[in-house]
Amino acid sequence: xxxxxxxxxxxxxxxxxxxxxxxxxxxxxxxxxxxxxxxxxxxxxxxxxxxxxxxxxxxxxxxxxxxxxxxxxxxxxxxxxxxxxxxxxxxxxxxxxxxxxxxxxxxxxxxxxxxxxxxxxxxxxxxxxxxxxxxxxxxxxxxxxxxxxxxxxxxxxxxxxxxxxxxxxxxxxxxxxxxxxxxxxxxxxxxxxxxxxxxxxxxxxxxxxxxxxxxxxxxxxxxxxxxxxxxxxxxxxxxxxxxxxxxxxxxxxxxxxxxxxxxxxxxxxxxxxxxxxxxxxxxxxxxxxxxxxxxxxxxxxxxxxxxxxxxxxxxxxxxxxxxxxxxxxxxxxxxxxxxxxxxxxxxxxxxxxxxxxxxxxxxxxxxxxxxxxxxxxxxxxxxxxxxxxxxxxxxxxxxxxxxxxxxxxxxxxxxxxxxxxxxxxxxxxxxxxxxxxxxxxxxxxxxxxxxxxxxxxxxxxxxxxxxxxxxxxxxxxxxxxxxxxxxxxxxxxxxxxxx
Amino acid sequence: xxxxxxxxxxxxxxxxxxxxxxxxxxxxxxxxxxxxxxxxxxxxxxxxxxxxxxxxxxxxxxxxxxxxxxxxxxxxxxxxxxxxxxxxxxxxxxxxxxxxxxxxxxxxxxxxxxxxxxxxxxxxxxxxxxxxxxxxxxxxxxxxxxxxxxxxxxxxxxxxxxxxxxxxxxxxxxxxxxxxxxxxxxxxxxxxxxxxxxxxxxxxxxxxxxxxxxxxxxxxxxxxxxxxxxxxxxxxxxxxxxxxxxxxxxxxxxxxxxxxxxxxxxxxxxxxxxxxxxxxxxxxxxxxxxxxxxxxxxxx
Numbered sequence: 180x181x182x183x184x185x186x187x188x189x190x191x192x193x194x195x196x197x198x199x200x201x202x203x204x205x206x207x208x209x210x211x212x213x214x215x216x217x218x219x220x221x222x223x224x225x226x227x228x229x230x231x232x233x234x235x236x237x238x239x240x241x242x243x244x245x246x247x248x249x250x251x252x253x254x255x256x257x258x259x260x261x262x263x264x265x266x267x268x269x270x271x272x273x274x275x276x277x278x279x280x281x282x283x284x285x286x287x288x289x290x291x292x293x294x295x296x297x298x299x300x301x302x303x304x305x306x307x308x309x310x311x312x313x314x315x316x317x318x319x320x321x322x323x324x325x326x327x328x329x330x331x332x333x334x335x336x337x338x339x340x341x342x343x344x345x346x347x348x349x350x351x352x353x354x355x356x357x358x359x360x361x362x363x364x365x366x367x368x369x370x371x372x373x374x375x376x377x378x379x380x381x382x383x384x385x386x387x388x389x390x391x392x393x394x395x396x397x398x399x400x401x402x403x404x405x406x407x408x409x410x411x412x413x414x415x416x417x418x419x420x421x422x423x424x425x426x427x428x429x430x431x432x433x434x435x436x437x438x439x440x441x442x443x444x445x446x447x448x449x450x451x452x453x454x455x456x457x458x459x460x461x462x463x464x465x466x467x468x469x470x471x472x473x474x475x476x477x478x479x480x481x482x483x484x485x486x487x488x489x490x491x492x493x494x495x496x497x498x499x500x501x502x503x504x505x506x507x508x509x510x511x512x513x514x515x516x517x518x519x520x521x522x523x524x525x526x527x528x529x530x531x532x533x534x535x536x537x538x539x540x541x542x543x544x545x546x547x548x549x550x551x552x553x554x555x556x557x558x559x560x561x562x563x564x565x566x567x568x569x570x571x572x573x574x575x576x577x578x579x580x581x582x583x584x585x586x587x588x589x590x591x592x593x594x595x596x597x598x599x600x601x602x603x604x605x606x607x608x609x610x611x612x613x614x615x616x617x618x619x620x621x622x623x624x625x626x627x628x629x630x631x632x633x634x635x636x637x638x639x640x641x642x643x644x645x646x647x648x649x650x651x652x653x654x655x656x657x658x659x660x661x662x663x664x665x666x667x668x669x670x671x672x673x674x675x676x677x678x
Numbered sequence: 679x680x681x682x683x684x685x686x687x688x689x690x691x692x693x694x695x696x697x698x699x700x701x702x703x704x705x706x707x708x709x710x711x712x713x714x715x716x717x718x719x720x721x722x723x724x725x726x727x728x729x730x731x732x733x734x735x736x737x738x739x740x741x742x743x744x745x746x747x748x749x750x751x752x753x754x755x756x757x758x759x760x761x762x763x764x765x766x767x768x769x770x771x772x773x774x775x776x777x778x779x780x781x782x783x784x785x786x787x788x789x790x791x792x793x794x795x796x797x798x799x800x801x802x803x804x805x806x807x808x809x810x811x812x813x814x815x816x817x818x819x820x821x822x823x824x825x826x827x828x829x830x831x832x833x834x835x836x837x838x839x840x841x842x843x844x845x846x847x848x849x850x851x852x853x854x855x856x857x858x859x860x861x862x863x864x865x866x867x868x869x870x871x872x873x874x875x876x877x878x879x880x881x882x883x884x885x886x887x888x889x890x891x892x893x894x895x896x897x898x899x900x901x902x903x904x905x906x907x908x909x910x911x912x913x914x915x916x917x918x919x920x921x922x923x924x925x926x927x928x929x930x931x932x933x934x935x936x937x938x939x940x941x942x943x944x945x946x947x948x949x950x951x952x953x954x955x956x957x958x959x960x961x962x963x964x965x966x967x968x969x970x971x972x973x974x975x976x977x978x
């Protein structure tokens with residue numbers, strides 16, 4: 180326990196650090212080629228009615244590579260007129276698309292899924308460049324799941340009568356979809372696939388820091404021969420998103436992002452008949468009982484909080500560890516954190532890539548400072564960070580209390596807060612003591628304890644002896660202020676059907 | 679000693695039903711309830727914001743026990759409500775007649791339908807998890823199961839329009855919410871609260887734990903905004919939010935509910951055209967459920 184007691188902001192001596200990047204385990208760089216991303220245009224317009232079109236406004240935004248701060252491309256700040264054009268295109272396409280037999284809609288989705296598989300390396304590299312996430316994750320997690328979502332919902336398109344929402348369930352019309360920057364292409368797939376399978380048409384706005392893969396997806400829609408106007412993509416920041424969700428011509432709004440914005444959208448839609456689904460923030464508890472398999476738990480904790488730089492709404496950001504195993508677990512966790520490789524997202528050995536934007540880095544920095552000021556102890560392994568770009572070392576806080584901001588607010592970064600408990604009942608109470616309710620983790624060898632705990636946790640997804648697993652057949656979504664509605668599985672169809 | 683030639687009826691003092699008890703309103707005030715022709719029927723308690731908060735407290739306290747009972751047991755309890763309502767058929771027929779201005783025969787049919795609706799929802803308690811949940815065939819080596827769970831405390835604005843609203847409509851919004859393990863705070867139809875207040879007496883004698891259903895009469899414009907903005911209310915059924923504007927209007931309530939991201943069931947597009955005798959389907963049964971998905975690795 181000597182190590183944890185001496186926790187400090189900056190580790191003082193190298194002797195305290197686990198051995199890294201030396202001797203036998205030194206890794207040679209294994210870079211993926213940026214050229215595999217294909218050609219990135221210097222500027223992009225919107226994708227409306229099956230064509231790339233210039234914005235009706237003159238404002239342009241820039242998307243940068245967060246690992247280098249180099250500008251990748253300019254893209255249009257969508258105006259209200261742009262949004263209007265896109266909604267009209269989607270409206271026009273709706274009649275034919277919704278009338279198409281489900282089996283034919285399915286074939287379009289299957290085509291899209293196949294083309295995504297064919298172009299998955301290109302898309303993985305492009306995603307990594309635009310977002311900053313490691314190529315290992317885009318290649319092994321994001322892209323396989325993106326294709327799988329289109330395959331899964333393709334199969335539903337001609338079986339909607341059997342989905343449990345009555346015979347011949349009807350689509351809603353035009354779906355406005357606003358997605359975040361943490362899983363740009365995966366969030367697109369989660370929204371577009373069920374919307375198209377059920378016969379809706381779509382206007383999608385990607386996040387302003389990560390528009391490139393959505394624009395590339397537009398090309399895939401063209402290759403697949405998708406009828407014009409079925410998918411429309413309008414780029415821009417929150418102003419464009421607000422214009423889209425407020426547009427009187429949309430019948431459905433789907434949003435994934437922060438709780439404050441979700442709340443504002445819910446308010447905006449009050450009194451309208453637009454259907455709304457929200458996937459919002461989280462502050463998941465990852466509960467480790469004293470009989471947990473500790474080595475597996477450590478892997479799960481690391482995967483839970485450091486996947487995608489912690490830019491995950493269901494990240495296991497609060498570690499609740501039973502007091503009797505705290506020292507042992509934290510020693511093992513710190514050892515493991517010392518082996519995490521932070522750096523070039525395109526290096527296949529990289530575990531933790533770049534923070535998505537300067538703005539997000541500032542927020543993480545602010546919240547971690549608050550953690551120190553409020554009395555929690557900060558620890559991070561020593562590691563060299565690149566000079567340019569936005570980086571944050573994997574960090575953990577011990578001595579965290581329930582009232583600390585780092586235990587209550589979503590940090591959305593590679594920062595883990597460690598709390599302790601003595602009894603299972605206390606663990607459940609602490610886990611549920613949050614306005615959020617998206618996900619939770621349980622680590623124990625005892626099956627009855629898993630079921631007892633899972634039953635009491637107020638969270639939409641509970642991972643037992645695993646964490647951050649996703650699958651298109653599996654419903655995902657939150658309790659309480661983590662939003663409403665489910666994405667994935669049969670449940671995910673409901674958000675796009677008139678039921 | 680001669681027999682009295684006339685006998686005065688004993689009037690009933692209508693009271694709220696909160697936490698299994700029958701309190702008078704904290705306001706100490708009442709308002710006049712009349713039949714559809716304007717004839718005085720009774721004084722109903724004028725429930726206040728404080729009464730509403732007390733009711734939410736009672737509903738919250740009841741969540742743990744009620745959601746923790748087995749589905750089979752909840753079904754038994756709901757069926758027991760039907761039994762108790764059956765025993766008071768004549769009383770409710772009279773109250774529905776007065777509330778909605780329908781003939782005695784039609785009112786009796788509406789009461790029968792309300793009884794049957796309890797029976798219908800009683801049968802749903804142990805089936806809803808099978809239609810709303812299930813095993814998910816994920817691609818990896820995992821056991822993965824989705825189960826529906828109650829969302830918690832549901833604020834209900836009882837229907838104020840549509841054929842059969844005063845009792846059958848009321849039952850149609852209460853029963854599905856509690857069948858799935860939620861607890862409710864109900865704002866009774868402002869102009870016709872008597873069937874609701876009498877329903878409290880039925881519930882009190884039918885094994886429904888105190889606090890699971892809480893019934894308030896009074897001004898919807900007082901009670902509804904309190905429910906909509908309350909931090910400890912998880913969902914809102916706006917069936918009776920039919921005012922065009924003002925604090926009790928559906929849009930204002932939905933906007934208030936957005937602050938706490940409550941689940942909201944909007945009122946029908948034309949509430950007065952609703953026919954509560956129509957088959958209800960599973961819409962309201964599924965509206966106040968969360969889906970919890972549990973993953974576990976599979977292997978040896």
